[in-house]
Amino acid sequence: MTATLAPTTSTGSRGGSTARTSVGLAAATATLARQKVLAAVRSGDAVFAVLGPVVFFLCFYVPLHGQFERAGGEYAQFLLPIILLQAGIFTAISATETAGYDARAGVHERVMSLPIPRVTPFLGRMAWVLTRMLLTLVGGLTIGYSLGFRFHGSIWHTAAFLALVVVFGLALSMLTDAVGTVGRDSVSIASILMIPQLILVMASTGLVPAEGFPGWARPFVRNQPLSVFSDALRGLADGSGVDLTAAAIWSVGLLAAGSAAIVAAARAQVKR
Amino acid sequence: MTTPAIEVVDLVKNYGEVSALKGISLEVARGEVLGLLGPNGSGKTTTVTLLSTLQRPSSGHARICGHDVVGEAARVRELVSLTGQYASLDEGLTAVENLAVFGRLTGLRGRELKVRIDELVEQFDLGAERDRRVATLSGGMRRRVDIASALVTRPEVLFLDEPTTGLDPRSRASVWDTVAALRAEGITILLTTQYLEEADRLADHIVMLNRGSVVAAGTPGQLKQQVGAAVCEVTLVERGDTARVIDLLDGLELVEAPEDGTASGAQAHPRLVVRAPDGMATVAEVIARLRGAGIDVVDIGLRQPSLDEVFLQLTETAS
Numbered sequence: 001m002t003a004t005l006a007p008t009t010s011t012g013s014r015g016g017s018t019a020r021t022s023v024g025l026a027a028a029t030a031t032l033a034r035q036k037v038l039a040a041v042r043s044g045d046a047v048f049a050v051l052g053p054v055v056f057f058l059c060f061y062v063p064l065h066g067q068f069e070r071a072g073g074e075y076a077q078f079l080l081p082i083i084l085l086q087a088g089i090f091t092a093i094s095a096t097e098t099a100g101y102d103a104r105a106g107v108h109e110r111v112m113s114l115p116i117p118r119v120t121p122f123l124g125r126m127a128w129v130l131t132r133m134l135l136t137l138v139g140g141l142t143i144g145y146s147l148g149f150r151f152h153g154s155i156w157h158t159a160a161f162l163a164l165v166v167v168f169g170l171a172l173s174m175l176t177d178a179v180g181t182v183g184r185d186s187v188s189i190a191s192i193l194m195i196p197q198l199i200l201v202m203a204s205t206g207l208v209p210a211e212g213f214p215g216w217a218r219p220f221v222r223n224q225p226l227s228v229f230s231d232a233l234r235g236l237a238d239g240s241g242v243d244l245t246a247a248a249i250w251s252v253g254l255l256a257a258g259s260a261a262i263v264a265a266a267r268a269q270v271k272r
Numbered sequence: 273m274t275t276p277a278i279e280v281v282d283l284v285k286n287y288g289e290v291s292a293l294k295g296i297s298l299e300v301a302r303g304e305v306l307g308l309l310g311p312n313g314s315g316k317t318t319t320v321t322l323l324s325t326l327q328r329p330s331s332g333h334a335r336i337c338g339h340d341v342v343g344e345a346a347r348v349r350e351l352v353s354l355t356g357q358y359a360s361l362d363e364g365l366t367a368v369e370n371l372a373v374f375g376r377l378t379g380l381r382g383r384e385l386k387v388r389i390d391e392l393v394e395q396f397d398l399g400a401e402r403d404r405r406v407a408t409l410s411g412g413m414r415r416r417v418d419i420a421s422a423l424v425t426r427p428e429v430l431f432l433d434e435p436t437t438g439l440d441p442r443s444r445a446s447v448w449d450t451v452a453a454l455r456a457e458g459i460t461i462l463l464t465t466q467y468l469e470e471a472d473r474l475a476d477h478i479v480m481l482n483r484g485s486v487v488a489a490g491t492p493g494q495l496k497q498q499v500g501a502a503v504c505e506v507t508l509v510e511r512g513d514t515a516r517v518i519d520l521l522d523g524l525e526l527v528e529a530p531e532d533g534t535a536s537g538a539q540a541h542p543r544l545v546v547r548a549p550d551g552m553a554t555v556a557e558v559i560a561r562l563r564g565a566g567i568d569v570v571d572i573g574l575r576q577p578s579l580d581e582v583f584l585q586l587t588e589t590a591s
Contacts, residue, residue, distance in 0.1 A: 012391045014450060015459045016426035020350045021379030031376040039364035042405070106358030110422075113324040113354040114377045115346065270327060 020115055025123075028116035032124025036098065037131055045094055049132045053087040053140035060207055061147060068208075076148035080140060081233035082206020085226055087136040088169030089197045091129055093190050095173035098125055100186020108269065122262060125177060126170065133169040137162060153239020160244075161236040167251050168229055174258025178265035206230040225250050275338035277302045277429050277460035278323065282332035285318050292318040294484040295332060300462065300477070302337075302428075305455050307475030308464040309583070314481040316464035320431045323462070324354045337428055353378075353427035355419050357434035363407035367398055367417045370406060375424035388424055396420045396450075412443030419450060429460045436470060448474060468580050480586060487586045496576045498586075503527055503577055504548040504555050507541050509568040514542045520561045521546055524554070527581070541570050548574055 023031075040046045057079065065075035102108060102121055111121050141149070151158045176193070180186040201207070203217065204226040213221045221227060228246045235242030278300040285293040293315045300306045308316050321327050323334055325345040334341045336348045361370045368389055375385045393402050396416045401409055406417060415435065422430065432451070436444040451474050454461060465471050471478050472492045480488040480495070488495055504524075508517060514530055521544070528545035548554035555574050562569060 012388075012395070013426075013457050014395050014423060014453045015430075015457045016388060016423050018380055018384065018388070018425050020353070020425040020427060022346065022350055023377055023379055028377055031373060035362060035365065035369075035373050038369065039362055042364045104358070104360075106356045106360035109321070109324070109326055109356060110354055110360035111377075112326050113349060113352060114374075115349040115379070116377055 022115040025117045025120060028120040029123040029127060032120055033127030033131075036124055036128035040128060040132070046132070046135060049087070049091070049135040050139035052090055053083045053136055054143045056086060057083045057140065057143045057147075064207070074148055076144055077150070077237065078234065079207070080144040080149045081230040081237070082201060082204060082226065083144070084137065084140045084165045084233070085168060085206065085229055086197070086201050087140060088133065088165060088172060089201075091132045091136065091169045092172035092176040093193050093197065094132070095125065095129055096176040096180035096183070096186050096190045096193065098128065099177040099180030100183060100189070103181045103186075103269065118266075122177065122266075126173065129170055129173040129177075130166065133166045136169070137165060149237070151237055151239070153236060157236045157239045157242070161233055164229065164233060164236065164247060164251070167255070171251065171254035171258045175254070175261050178258070178261035181265040182268050200224060200226050204230060225254075274302060275335075276300060277304070277337055278306070278462060279335045279338075280319075280323070280332070281334070283319070283322060283329050283334055284331045285315075285322060285327070286330045292484055293322075293329075296479075296481070296484070296486050297332075298479050298486065298489065300460055302460055303455070303458040304476045305451065305461045305463060305474055307471030307478040308462060308481060309466070309468065309471045309478055310464075310481035311466060313483070315484040316481060317433055318484075319481075320354070320356075320433050320462065320464060323429075324352050324431055325349055351428040352431060353422040353429075354431045355422040355433070355435065357437045361406045361414060361418055361421065364405060366403050366405055367409070368393065368402045370417060371421050371424055374421040378425040380425050385424070392420045392424065412439055412446070415439060415443060415447065419447065423454075427459065429462065430454065432461060432463045434464055434466065436465070436467065444470075468578070468583055480583060482586070488582070495582050496578075498582070502548050502551060502574050503545050503581075504558055504574055505572070506544045506546075506558060506562070506569055507571040508544070509541060509570055511542050513567050514544070516565065517544060517562065517567060520565055520567075521558065524558070527577075 037046070060079055060083070061075060064079075068075040068078065102111070102125065112118070151161070179189060183189045203213070203221055204224060205221060206226055210218050210222050210227075228250055232242065232244055232247035235244075276299045278298070280296060280298045282295045282297055283293055284291070284295050296315070296319065298306070308319060310316050322329050323336065323341060325341050325348050328342055336351050339347045339351065341348050362373065365373070371389045371392060372385060375381070375388060380388060393399055396419070398413075398416065398420065401413055401417070406414060409417065419432075419435065435451075436447050439447065448470070451461060451463065455474075463471070463474060475492065478488075478490065478492055478495055479486055488498060490498065506517070508514065511530075518526065518529060525547040526544065527547060528543070530542040530544070546554075546558070552574060555572065559572060
């Protein structure tokens with residue numbers, strides 16, 4: 001590196017000649033979303049979004065499918081919902097770090113002093129969350145389909161299935177985005193979140209039916225959100241006998257909690 | 273008369289019980305460089321935070337080019353640009369990609385943006401780093417990219433919050449050159465710094481803050497005068513003469529004297545500083561007294577007090 005630090009004789013002015021102008025919501029969000037996507041592609045998170053569900057699918061499918069299928073079920077059909085939900089949790093965990101990164105001293109101040117609508121940094125991060133959920137669906141559905149998963153319902157059932165997965169990941173990411181925004185150390189928060197994630201996935205009806213758990217654990221296993229969403233997704237994939245009430249209530253609840261958390265985090269940040 | 277670039281009146285900012293700014297007022301004319309000087313916690317960053325619309329003042333008001341930072345915050349954000357002591361770049365993106373992001377977020381796009389980025393790469397000497405990820409750049413290079421990204425579009429007022437903190441001397445000199453170039457182009461700059469030398473060198477006016485209040489304001493020259501007259505500095509040959517010289521200078525106000533014994537071993541020759549209220553006459557008096565006693569000196573002379581001396585004196589009186 002032989003670059004000199006002396007000022008270079010230069011064309012044009014150092015301070016620029018075009019005055020700053022305000023940038024609208026759509027354009028600013030698009031710019032920030034593109035930045036997040038590019039950074040995620042570079043960091044490898046985009047690859048993890050696609051391959052994560054593939055790896056976890058195989059980890060559970062290989063040891064468990066034989067036993068499950070001897071009992072007369074199609075394990076790929078049974079398993080895929082919890083794999084997609086777990087991928088949604090991973091998206092939310094990575095959202096904690098992204099938000100923490102944006103809240104670093106200096107970065108937050110710089111972005112907030114730009115002539116853009118206040119909400120655009122958040123929207124930019126959520127655009128990446130949305131993109132990540134779509135990547136995860138591609139990975140999960142590809143491995144699921146190749147091992148026997150099928151949509152048996154109408155196009156509306158399929159659309160609702162996809163929407164429910166995305167809403168789950170998005171709502172959860174709103175909550176973790178708020179945590180990462182106000183948390184002191186978003187990287188360690190993100191690693192701490194891996195533990196409840198694992199417990200919730202294991203103790204759900206996503207991997208084995210509730211009957212596989214001891215009696216005392218069944219009420220929790222049946223009613224915890226991952227089981228509720230798994231059951232709803234399975235019903236939508238099968239296209240029959242699906243009751244979405246519980247999943248809809250959880251979705252609305254998570255979205256409401258996420259929105260409240262985002263507003264609270266934004267307030268806390270201004271006060272800091 | 274044109275409206276000032278920055279106008280601050282009785283600005284107060286409280287964080288709960290803590291009062292970060294206790295009613296400061298200041299004014300910066302267009303195209304001027306204001307040095308906001310003070311130790312950590314004196315309120316420099318809080319001032320920048322309020323002026324760049326990031327937080328609202330508890331009371332008082334501030335205007336940028338005549339626009340209120342609370343009532344017309346959106347307009348103010350079109351006029352100011354902020355670059356802080358932390359390089360606020362996306363480390364996963366390259367230098368040029370970062371410049372592009374800040375260009376797009378301040379209204380530049382397409383071919384115009386591309387041309388401007390090439391211009392900045394040349395002006396800030398980033399040719400070798402342009403396609404390297406920011407994470408792989410040194411502190412000095414990051415700071416250059418960071419300042420460049422604050423200038424993709426032209427701000428009316430540039431806030432430089434401790435732009436040289438933590439930089440090596442060469443990088444610091446490069447930041448100084450940039451400030452001088454921007455000043456020559458008529459951009460108003462508010463520079464916060466802990467380094468008196470920096471403010472002395474770059475600023476047209478200096479405002480000194482301590483514990484949230486203005487303790488002094490004026491041009492660097494005025495501030496030095498405010499502390500009183502010049503000083504007479506005497507450098508002795510023999511350390512052993514120190515005590516005798518202090519006796520000989522009885523009646524003059526001693527500003528600085530070496531510690532006793534061998535404490536300041538780093539300095540070969542002991543140095544004494546006394547106030548010189550009568551300028552050259554005082555120096556002549558000192559020379560006469562030393563010569564009469566047969567004391568050898570390495571150097572003797574009249575000089576203005578340094579800003580360090582000004583600052584110490586002012587903050588001591590204030591506290």
